Amino acid sequence: MDYYHMKPQEIRKLISEGKITGPTAGMSGGYAQANLVIIPKKYAYDFLLFTQRNPRSCPILEVGDVGDRYLKTIAPGCDIAKEIPKYRLYEHGELKGEFQDVSDLWREDLVSFLIGCSFSFEADLLEAGVPVRHIEEGCNVPMYKTNIPCAPAGVFHGNMVVSMRPIPYDLIPKAVLITGDMPKVHGAPIHIGAPEVIGITDLLHPDFGDMVTIHEGEVPVFWPCGVTPQNVIMDSKPDFCITHAPGHMLVTDVKNINLKY
Amino acid sequence: MDYYHMKPQEIRKLISEGKITGPTAGMSGGYAQANLVIIPKKYAYDFLLFTQRNPRSCPILEVGDVGDRYLKTIAPGCDIAKEIPKYRLYEHGELKGEFQDVSDLWREDLVSFLIGCSFSFEADLLEAGVPVRHIEEGCNVPMYKTNIPCAPAGVFHGNMVVSMRPIPYDLIPKAVLITGDMPKVHGAPIHIGAPEVIGITDLLHPDFGDMVTIHEGEVPVFWPCGVTPQNVIMDSKPDFCITHAPGHMLVTDVKNINLKY
The missing domain is CATH 3.30.2040.10 (PSTPO5379-like domain)
Known part of the structure; x- marks a missing residue:
């Protein structure tokens, strides 16, 4: 399959169907990919403020609404619980498992943070x-x-x-x-x-x-x-946190060139 | 007084002593000035997220810690309740008064947002x-x-x-x-x-x-x-909000040129 020339929506559809399960490097050439952190609302203000104070390491591309699995800006309509190839679940800073789909783990108090990536x-x-x-x-x-x-x-x-x-x-x-x-x-x-x-x-x-x-x-x-941000979150040991697995990023609909302006 | 050539710290000292009470345009040439919004913590996550989603109109320069009157980054040690020449108090979206000092209105649940200014x-x-x-x-x-x-x-x-x-x-x-x-x-x-x-x-x-x-x-x-942000906050009618009075800005210690990089 020629993943480089596929549109991000096509890549994400294959991911949600379990047909892509590996790292996303080189997929949808020209489009930005993003890191993911999902945490409960009780930590969200502190984490958003942390990203605001540390924009060099934590440049935010989008923050979801509380409890909302669907993105609106960088990948409109994307189900953030299904369209990344591999997720990690952490509890109190400990890795509890890896998943291809976290819709069963979704809760009404979760907030998604999508963070820029040097790809x-x-x-x-x-x-x-x-x-x-x-x-x-x-x-x-x-x-x-x-x-x-x-x-x-x-x-x-x-x-x-x-x-x-x-x-x-x-x-x-x-x-x-x-x-x-x-x-x-x-x-x-x-x-x-x-x-x-x-x-x-x-x-x-x-x-x-x-x-x-x-x-x-x-x-x-x-x-x-x-x-x-993942490292800091792990050190700070929130009781619940989902991230992407390293290299298994969100392929967004945003062209890299539009991140310059 | 040659306010243009004074250091920001000198300007802010004169303000805190009640010796400058007017607009700050033209003071401390070369240094950035900032807009102020102070709101209770219960609104802070929504407001911080609003600024993150609208960085063109609401570019954040610093967010204070909850209950902390003292800035750390753009004007280290600045008492945000005293070092702006004129403040406005709004309750439920209505202007309740103007003050030269809001230290008597300070509360442990207040959060300060400092926002960039086109000066x-x-x-x-x-x-x-x-x-x-x-x-x-x-x-x-x-x-x-x-x-x-x-x-x-x-x-x-x-x-x-x-x-x-x-x-x-x-x-x-x-x-x-x-x-x-x-x-x-x-x-x-x-x-x-x-x-x-x-x-x-x-x-x-x-x-x-x-x-x-x-x-x-x-x-x-x-x-x-x-x-x-002030206009949006007034429309959204939080029960308590302090802002600077138009033109009466915070004179920061940040050189304009450092806002480019």
Whole structure:
């Protein structure tokens, strides 16, 4: 199947029918994908405020109405309980299971948060001739916990998680400008070079994802990462939380280019 | 007194001492000013969600912690109940009075929202040779209610309010690019020319502020306006709400240039 050229609605229909169950990377080229956090209303104000105070790592694309499974803006009519290929259920910060459909877990007090994902700016980097190593090597992007504190909000607090891409030194200004143009999908890097400055002591062993090759003349460049809100939520141990499984994103109807303006 | 060259902290000290009681336009040149909405916690989630869904008219610069009178980010240590020259108290949507100090009205359930203001981009327009007519004419900017619906959130709903600046037709692209670079203070215009398209039937009589001269060869250009959230809040009639009085803004410690990045 040519998932790259399918429309997002077609992809989501195949997902809801159980015909796509794997990661969504490379599906519906040109369209944005999104991270998911679903939490009960009692935590929603604190979490929304956390995202407002930490827009670099938690850029919100849409917040659902309380109890409403259907999105209105980034994927109108999408049933958020069925149209992501794999979900995770956490209770009190512990992973309780993975599901292809969470409609049986849905409750009237749940609120969905859809958060931007750096897949969107990777297409522009590649188009401009900036290498994206984890795509070249066919693995997940390396991600690290840092010592950069997020601004706390109510019960939510914790440090930023970053993704790392090795960039040839002479292409770094271009990479900064291209990604800085897309603040809704994490924007410009948060740090360039010297991993220890942000508390990364073992660059070869990322906390999440896979390590990639760093060639001679390349510098590790770090971007705020959409795993930050999940990491913070897990630390804060809400009694109930559903997220997407890593790499298994929501394919939205929003074109990447429209996240620039 | 040379208010233009004073630091924001000095301006706010004079305000808290009752030595400045008038509008803040032109004070602390180069620093951003902000609109204020203070509401009880019971409305805060709906209002924060409203601002998230309507970032063009309601760009949030800071949200205080529940019950906390002191800001942390845009004016660290600022007592939000004393450091604005004039406040308005509304109950159930009705104006109950104006105050120079609202510390006697403060309650443990109040939350402060500070919202970006287009004063910030006007300095850049002038610097680039784009006229700002209400500054030339020494009056308030003309503002209009429109037929552009805001995305509703909980109890909050209503239409966008816009500000209008007449711009010589050949400078409009420059004005779009300059203001589009500053999304945290309303960003690019929402409409150019033809007022009736957005429901403005009497351009000569603005709903708020003062009319300004439109010269031959100039086109009315409309920007999302910080009066939108106040207008929406008044329509939605919360039982208690404090705002700044129009033109009497918070002078923040944030340089305008830092609202671009």
